Amino acid sequence: MTYQDEELGTVTVTVNPRARSIIMRPEVDGLRVTAFRGAPLSFVKSTVEKFRSSLLKKQAALKERPQLTTDDVARMRREAKALLPRRVAELAYLHGFHYEGLTIRDSKTRWGSCSGRNTISLSLYLMQVPEHLQDYVILHELCHTVHHNHSSQFWALMDKVTDGKAHALRTELHQYHTA
DSSP states (O other), X not given: OEEEETTTEEEEEEEXXXXXXXXXXXXXXXXXXXXXXXXXXXXXXXXXXXXXXXXXXXXXXXHHSOXXXXXXXXXXXXXXXXXXXHHHHHHHHHHTXXXXXXXXXXXXXXXXXXXXXXXXXXXXXXXXXXXXXXXXXHHHHHHTTTOSSOXXXXXXXXXXXXXXXXXXXXXXXXXXXXX
């Protein structure tokens, strides 16, 4: 379902049976809302109203960023497939990690993930960040092959493999955006 909002543009509402809350993702020309099953449209609209000012700020920031063309994305995909698998293998060997596989995806909401079976997935948009931050994301996912959570043990391991710079690198990465 969609509706028009004067300020936000087209608001697209989808229902996800696994959703437990309202999730709002600003886009350049609208807003994507994921709602839990049974959420009334009036509740969705009131939630949008509650967060309107921050949603408009995020949307304005998106409009300021240069928009990627399909050629840009295709180039980054080629670069990612050429460079990231080798770097994951190097860092895994250097720090003694073992992973089952690697995929490069067009993930726009996260830099990487690690499945319960230790398959690592990386966003092709990593090609837009400096190499030391690419390494941080790769090491983050490799650490998840040992600790599948963000416990204190996970962060201790992250500090070990980043020479105590895990939190500083994490903060630096927040300056960048996936898409």
